[in-house]
Amino acid sequence: MEELDGEPTVTLIPGVNSKKNQMCFDWGPGEMLVCETSFNKKEKSEMVPSCPFIYIIRKDVDVYSQILRKLFNESHGIFLGLQRIDEELTGKSRKSQLVRVSKNYRSVIRACMEEMHQVAIAAKDPANGRQFSSQVSILSAMELIWNLCEILFIEVAPAGPLLLHLLDWVRLHVCEVDSLSADVLGSENPSKHDSFWNLVTILVLQGRLDEARQMLSKEADASPASAGICRIMGDLMRTMPILSPGNTQTLTELELKWQHWHEECERYLQDSTFATSPHLESLLKIMLGDEAALLEQKELLSNWYHFLVTRLLYSNPTVKPIDLHYYAQSSLDLFLGGESSPEPLDNILLAAFEFDIHQVIKECSIALSNWWFVAHLTDLLDHCKLLQSHNLYFGSNMREFLLLEYASGLFAHPSLWQLGVDYFDYCPELGRVSLELHIERIPLNTEQKALKVLRICEQRQMTEQVRSICKILAMKAVRNNRLGSALSWSIRAKDAAFATLVSDRFLRDYCERGCFSDLDLIDNLGPAMMLSDRLTFLGKYREFHRMYGEKRFADAASLLLSLMTSRIAPRSFWMTLLTDALPLLEQKQVIFSAEQTYELMRCLEDLTSRRPVHGESDTEQLQVIFTFGLMVPHGGGKRLPLSQASPSLQKHWLLWTHVPLFPLTCVIHTPPSFRRKSGILVF
């Protein structure tokens, strides 16, 4: 084990007094169950009724936020798009794709943040409003970190453009200036507005010199006395050399020009040109990168990274990425000035400036309340091939570890589980087993939901899970007495054992009621019939009934016989089959040939030899009838008239004609009709 990065936080469960009572717990995939136990060594005899509740403790609470659900769903699509980016794309096109993906992620965070902000404002309950506001600040921090990572790790901006990106970054996140600007410009006399100089200073701090110049011209118009120095300041602002994206000038050229401009500013300071206007002089000092002057504007800078970027802009605009961490650290130290200690966000940004990706991810994992951020950021950085070397001492690599955590959190949620599936898919090592573990725990309250889960399993050839889901559904259907449904599900699962069980239920129902239920299914089994012997028998036996109903006696007879001779029919059902043969023997036309009748008798003997005790008289009667059936002139034709039979047979036959021959369906072992007559039948 590595050492802990910090003390684990203590979560108190409301309503449980852990000092008084002992507690037990069990881990779930995304949750933990906790309850009090009544186990107590000292007072064995006394059973104090303890707290009757079981507590479910969730670790990833953000998953349950209604607004963050939009973030999860929308970013899921972006995540899939990223996984599909062609691995073979290299160089510029790949980089631009990755930057686009990163921007998409950020825009989703921003949209979420804006909505959260709206809700926070509209919240009637102040506690609620505070909660939303804190969510807003978390989202805002997430976007800030992501944006910086995008500049440093994905865009990998070189010296020169690096500072332009950082300026954009600061402008995007310190955005109070826009409302201030609107406020000042909207007033009757902008240059007399209380915040006029604040506004100009902020504009300069953010490097928005064109806007600052326009503001100055307003001041020049309003007070002709300072018009001259305002114009000089304006010129300085206009001539500050900056790298524009379309410009082809080299860094050295830029550095040279910038040096000249810097010296010019220096001269104005030494000449005390702006001595009459302290505002302008302080602006000049800022533009010279004077640290003390910058630190005077702490309020307006609002944070150390703004200070860092402004400081770089006016002292080292062509800063190299490698030197960033030095400036970052010293800016942080200068800005805090030993008054306060850095916050988690400061540490994360500092780690980013040091290009320590792992530290960034680690600090984020500790500081943020959800896995969404680290999972997606790590995945993106992994696609930039920045994390290859790092392997954890457990499980797979860091990307996979974080994705698994995130996806498990989604699976713990009652409805976001569908999103989790795709994340598991892109975890090559442990994704599959995790999915297998989680998917079986999805509650299946409707068939439609079950079908969706089944589709997920079938697409991934998870046969074991497919079987188990179908079995659950088949069992449910049996419990609800929906045999047709149960059979369909066991056919879908190719579960022969269960199909046999359901077929038996069908046959039992048939024996009880004398008719088949669910004919629409049984008549249309098709090749599925071959799944189990019993199912085949069910299908074929029903076919026999259909043939009989259609008066195709010869076909029916041979089918019936083959059901026994092929041993498909369960032995317990033979008696029913043999009695079913009776009405066929009854027909005027000869249906069973001599050979077939011998077969019937053999089947009967087979049955009696194995079950000697049971129903002797029944089998005897059947024997008599089958013998009678044999009394047929070979070569077909009419049955012999009864008068030509032996007297004893005649006697039996007369008795038998009282017996209803068809449907003789309500019996398997001991046909009641047979029982009734057996008293008379003495041979």
Added chain:
Amino acid sequence: MEEIYAKFVSQKISKTRWRPLPPGSLQTAETFATGSWDNEENYVSLWSIGDFGNLDSDGGFEGDHQLLCDIKHHGDVMDLQFFDQERIVAASSTGCVTVFLHHPNNQTLSVNQQWTTAHYHTGPGSPSYSSAPCTGVVCNNPEIVTVGEDGRINLFRADHKEAVRTIDNADSSTLHAVTFLRTPEILTVNSIGQLKIWDFRQQGNEPSQILSLTGDRVPLHCVDRHPNQQHVVATGGQDGMLSIWDVRQGTMPVSLLKAHEAEMWEVHFHPSNPDHLFTCSEDGSLWHWNASTDVPEKSSLFHQGGRSSTFLSHSISNQANVHQSVISSWLSTDPAKDRIEITSLLPSRSLSVNSLDVLGPCLVCGTDAEAIYVTRHLFS
């Protein structure tokens, strides 16, 4: 199809339905209802695509749909149908069928009527009562027909407390969807690939006709009837196939068209332009099938290819089809296949598209990715 608006709504959408327009109205659709599923709390919601965007000061998107009102729904919304302008019938996974009433004055929804035990496995009153999900509902004022996993068919009337007619054990497997063929006949599809026609004039619990796919017993999930030619029926199956049936003849589909890669959840003929058909699927796609005969790009394609002989033969068969299309462009067999033009309407596919509805030039669909997509320019 450039203008398709997506909105994430924090609930998985199971059904989307346009509110019908008043008869003779020249307006385009602007209100639709949605139902959610698989959430801890499910809702039936009404949305408007009216020009709220224009009123929105900070650049709200025009055409973006806004929530009008919603109401909690017990259980998953399995199906949703407008009964009339104000009333919506919802089928629940708890076996309950509810009629919701929309009050346009104060924008609220209320429960108007409810049949709590419409579908069940073990009867209400018995100690082992267990409900069964109601899977489909269809309305034809004043009648409401529901089907469920219990294989039961119920016929309700809006003003009656009890079911007017119930067919117990109508199907041995799960009934997935129902539609009116022509009153008083209905059509159901089930999980063993059968299409059954029921006539409420007949007593007993036998269908008047059974049509089925051959052999494989692939479950059918959705059904829709051609708006003008009542014998033409389209169904969608578990394998994503689109089947076109002529219920007057034969017991097998007239044509089977390979479509989606997973369950087809819904199929709809365009109500006023029935040469167009729309399908959506578990595989996350939404398709527009165009079988109208005037697809000019197609013939010009043959020209460019320089395959004059093929073109000729096709143009002849097209001529024949023009005549045939008066009967139905969906029933003509082989040549139809290369005349149907299919367009995929959603940009990138991910999670299931559970439901769609079309009305005039407007289409709405809802997905498991918790997004509702709306377009108002279907044929542009």
